[in-house]
Amino acid sequence: MSTKQTLHTDVCVIGAGAGGAVVAAELAEGGMDVVVLEQGHRHDPDDFTARPPQMLARLYRDGGQTLTLGTPPIMLPLGRGLGGTTLVNSGTCFRTPPRVLERWRDEFGLDIDEESLHPCFERVEQALSVSEVTPELAGNNAAVARRGAERLGWSHGYLRRNARGCVGSGVCAFGCPTSAKQHTGITYIPRAERAGARIVTGASVERLLVERGRAEVVRGQGRRTRRYRVQGVRGRLASGLGLEVRAPIVIVAAGTIHTPLLLARSGLGGESGQLGRNLSLHPATAAFARMDEIVDMAKGVPQSLYVDEFASEGIIFEGVAGPPAYAAMSLPLTGERHAQAMADYRRLAQFGLMVSDSSRGSVHSLAGQTVIRYDVDDADLQRFRTGLQRMRELLEAAGAREVYLPLPPGVEPERARLRDLKLMAFHPLGTARADARESHGVIDGDLQVHGAEGVYVADGSAVPSSLGVNPQMTIMALATRLAFTLREEEIPCPS
Amino acid sequence: MQALIALTKRPRGRALLTRAGAADQLAQMLTSLGLYDDPTIARTLGWDAEAVVARGHALRQAEGRP
Numbered sequence: 001m002s003t004k005q006t007l008h009t010d011v012c013v014i015g016a017g018a019g020g021a022v023v024a025a026e027l028a029e030g031g032m033d034v035v036v037l038e039q040g041h042r043h044d045p046d047d048f049t050a051r052p053p054q055m056l057a058r059l060y061r062d063g064g065q066t067l068t069l070g071t072p073p074i075m076l077p078l079g080r081g082l083g084g085t086t087l088v089n090s091g092t093c094f095r096t097p098p099r100v101l102e103r104w105r106d107e108f109g110l111d112i113d114e115e116s117l118h119p120c121f122e123r124v125e126q127a128l129s130v131s132e133v134t135p136e137l138a139g140n141n142a143a144v145a146r147r148g149a150e151r152l153g154w155s156h157g158y159l160r161r162n163a164r165g166c167v168g169s170g171v172c173a174f175g176c177p178t179s180a181k182q183h184t185g186i187t188y189i190p191r192a193e194r195a196g197a198r199i200v201t202g203a204s205v206e207r208l209l210v211e212r213g214r215a216e217v218v219r220g221q222g223r224r225t226r227r228y229r230v231q232g233v234r235g236r237l238a239s240g241l242g243l244e245v246r247a248p249i250v251i252v253a254a255g256t257i258h259t260p261l262l263l264a265r266s267g268l269g270g271e272s273g274q275l276g277r278n279l280s281l282h283p284a285t286a287a288f289a290r291m292d293e294i295v296d297m298a299k300g301v302p303q304s305l306y307v308d309e310f311a312s313e314g315i316i317f318e319g320v321a322g323p324p325a326y327a328a329m330s331l332p333l334t335g336e337r338h339a340q341a342m343a344d345y346r347r348l349a350q351f352g353l354m355v356s357d358s359s360r361g362s363v364h365s366l367a368g369q370t371v372i373r374y375d376v377d378d379a380d381l382q383r384f385r386t387g388l389q390r391m392r393e394l395l396e397a398a399g400a401r402e403v404y405l406p407l408p409p410g411v412e413p414e415r416a417r418l419r420d421l422k423l424m425a426f427h428p429l430g431t432a433r434a435d436a437r438e439s440h441g442v443i444d445g446d447l448q449v450h451g452a453e454g455v456y457v458a459d460g461s462a463v464p465s466s467l468g469v470n471p472q473m474t475i476m477a478l479a480t481r482l483a484f485t486l487r488e489e490e491i492p493c494p495s
Numbered sequence: 496m497q498a499l500i501a502l503t504k505r506p507r508g509r510a511l512l513t514r515a516g517a518a519d520q521l522a523q524m525l526t527s528l529g530l531y532d533d534p535t536i537a538r539t540l541g542w543d544a545e546a547v548v549a550r551g552h553a554l555r556q557a558e559g560r561p
Contacts, residue, residue: 045555050544053532065521075521165558169547177551179560186561296541324540328527342531345540 004242007198009035011486012233012247014205014262016040017084018475019458020253021184021192022124026483028195035245036192037203037235039254040081043185048175052325055174059088066257068361068425070375074283075424076257077173082201083185084255086472089426090172090303091161091181092318093130094469095121096477108464109436110445112481119491120477126494127191128162128182128476137168139300141321144291144349146305148398154309159318161301162472170298170322184476202238208250208266208455209234226453228268249454249486253479256428256460257372260442261365263457269432269442269449278433279361279374280466281425284354285384286320287391288331289400290341295349297321303352307394311356311468314380315387317394320352332406332422341404351395353387354426355380356468363431374425376418384421388413427471432461447482458482 013024016038028034049055056064061078068074079085096117104110124130135143138158149156166180179186193199210228232246252259260276263269298321307317321327324345331348333341341348361374376384388405392413395403405413406422435441438450447462449455458479460471467474484491531537537544555561 045561046552048548048551050547050551051532053528056528067521165554165560167550167554169551171547177548178554179551180554190561298542323531323542323544324537325528325530325532328531329524331527334523338527342540345542 006244007035008246009033011249012245013251015253016082018086018472019479021188022476022479023251023458023483024197025188025192028192028197030487034197036199038201039204041201042082045179048177050171052174068372068374071418072421082189083183086183088173091163092303092470093160093162093473096474100467117477119493120480122493124476129164130160130162132160133158133301133304137301138304140295141297141349142305142319144398145351148394149307151397154307156307159306168300205233205235228452230454251456251458253459256431257363259461260363260431268452272439275442276363276431278430280430282354282427283423283425285406285423286350286352288404289349289395290402291347291349294346298323314356314383316354318352321350332404353391355383356466385413385416429460429463432457433464434462
């Protein structure tokens with residue numbers, strides 16, 4: 001009896017999240033034979049219980065308890081399964097801000113601009129039914145923040161989301177029970193399958209198979225040397241059976257934390273010294289307010305409103321909300337005060353503060369364990385101090401009876417120290433960053449690993465800088481661009 | 496995780512965790528998560544997970560969603 005399954009294909013895609021699912025579907029629909037390897041599983045919406053503890057254990061890596069090492073330690077939730085983190089994110093859709101694209105051109109030499117990405121965004125937004133949340137669906141929690149922003153004259157708006165037929169179940173982060181959120185597991189993956197792609201779940205990839213050589217290829221900016229040529233990947237199925245996929249093209253989309261580790265295990269992408277470095281996050285925290293009115297924060301779209309008055313300073317406010325278990329987990333109180341506030345849960349409002357970071361971290365493997373190192377720098381600490389002061393202002397302007405900031409008792413925002421901050425983080429980016437120069441980046445502007453022919457990266461690790469906005473659309477647009485580059489076709493703009 | 500939760504239930508354990516900020520934060524989060532996930536408690540706070548799931552199931556069936 002064989003102990004190894006071997007598949008042959010044109011393209012092997014590792015990971016079925018925002019990047020992998022999109023590139024797989026677009027390539028399969030372009031006529032290429034595609035195999036997708038996903039470490040997680042296919043989740044059945046019938047198994048979604050709207051109960052955070054159960055869903056954290058099922059839908060997240062490490063039960064949602066992935067932690068960075070550094071000051072302060074930060075919880076970094078990552079989705080796992082078909083859809084990746086799109087399965088558990090809030091569904092917020094922003095295009096890449098033009099100022100970020102300009103930076104990519106100037107600092108990283110990337111030939112990616114608004115115009116060239118436009119058809120990619122159009123295509124993705126149509127595929128995911130992206131539209132703006134209505135005030136009715138946004139619910140009372142958003143109404144509280146909106147009222148505060150209006151009274152202060154701060155810039156704000158309803159967010160655009162990838163949802164269709166949403167009824168505001170309030171549990172985007174714990175598996176949408178109506179399948180309204182158009183995550184890639186129910187959009188692009190079915191498209192890929194209909195076009196003939198083979199999806200293998202429970203597949204852990206150990207390494208890429210490469211042959212050494214000096215294959216020289218001519219790319220847009222001249223002649224470059226490719227020292228390796230990919231032959232496929234080797235891994236293991238959940239059953240323990242070995243798995244080998246033979247493919248001349250491998251697209252790594254295992255996510256910002258795991259893509260650099262896989263490339264490192266394969267001896268690829270390390271020559272610039274940037275692999276696993278430049279980790280950018282959106283460190284975030286949230287404040288609560290006790291209102292006079294009934295808020296019922298979990299009734300409505302949890303992330304439906306943004307306040308971008310201070311975006312130029314790297315401070316963004318976005319809605320956040322959830323069922324009592326979720327609120328209790330993040331309410332910054334202890335003991336009797338916590339119990340009293342929770343007894344008034346129906347009158348609690350919550351809003352989030354996200355920082356576009358200047359801090360940078362790293363990812364590496366130590367004795368087989370993933371180590372994420374990230375220290376918040378002084379500039380980001382100052383952003384949190386300022387952001388928390390303004391958050392209190394926002395909630396007080398909205399009519400809060402009491403505001404609960406995520407700080408220890410007696411600590412005012414302007415005096416907060418790093419160890420006082422209780423942070424989560426989202427949107428990891430940059431650990432296999434694109435840079436046109438081989439000496440500065442892991443991949444080139446076409447998302448191909450420098451020095452390795454046939455190996456591409458299509459996830460957040462490719463994104464070379466912090467975006468200041470939720471990154472799923474950027475990742476999907478770049479994946480679309482990659483797919484059409486490989487198809488050697490123009491990207492058709494949807495009508 | 497289980498060990499952390501057990502520590503939170505003892506005064507000395509709690510004091511120890513308070514000195515280790517991240518562990519204390521994690522333990523409190525987990526304890527709160529478990530307590531307020533109890534359907535009886537959640538319903539008194541206006542949240543009925545079963546009803547949310549049932550509505551989602553009905554909508555998916557009616558509209559032929561996955």
